């Protein structure tokens with residue numbers, strides 16, 4: 001990406017998909033300007049810019065794009081920063097499939113437990129079991145490693161770091177007794193993403209505290 005180009009990220013602090021793209025930009029080694037969606041996500045003002053009304057979205061020199069996977073794939077396609085998908089078709093397709101699984105299966109099963117946060121009593125057993133089942137499926141989908149997409153951290157790792165943070169928060173405040181996935185080999189995160197993920201975890205803690213969850 002040329003230095004003259006502008007990359008803006010529309011994002012909010014507690015949004016899991018915003019976190020995923022923020023981590024991807026950091027892992028790529030890019031610089032970006034982060035702004036809140038004008039009027040909030042879903043607002044008419046924001047929809048005038050981003051028809052889906054969702055975060056994250058980017059504005060790359062006037063080219064506006066929503067959908068977290070599409071954003072990262074676009075940045076890979078134009079050669080912006082370090083690629084986050086493998087080059088060979090089969091590992092590339094596997095990495096995409098893993099990312100879709102994390103976004104469309106694992107994340108919604110974690111989100112299904114949000115209404116239980118701050119509510120007295122046991123969390124719904126069926127929702128806890130669905131999340132546990134998707135975590136077990138993820139284990140079976142991961143390749144030979146050491147990262148989800150192979151030898152280097154990539155797109156599916158960014159999604160998993162974000163969703164794992166949600167799972168860890170839910171596990172703590174709801175006492176789910178789940179095993180939170182390891183961030184990578186030796187349980188360590190790449191240095192470029194650690195600060196961003198710590199800030200996201202703090203935002204999640206703030207969200208849970210605002211709902212009255214015990215720490």
Ligand SMILES: N[C@@H](CCC(=O)N[C@@H](CS)C(=O)NCC(=O)O)C(=O)O
Pocket residue numbers: 014015016017018041042053054055056066067068069103
């Ligand atoms: N598939 C989309 C999901 C984005 C999404 O649902 N974002 C949430 C915040 S985490 C949002 O904007 N919700 C508001 C809405 O759906 O109107 C992606 O990967 O970017």
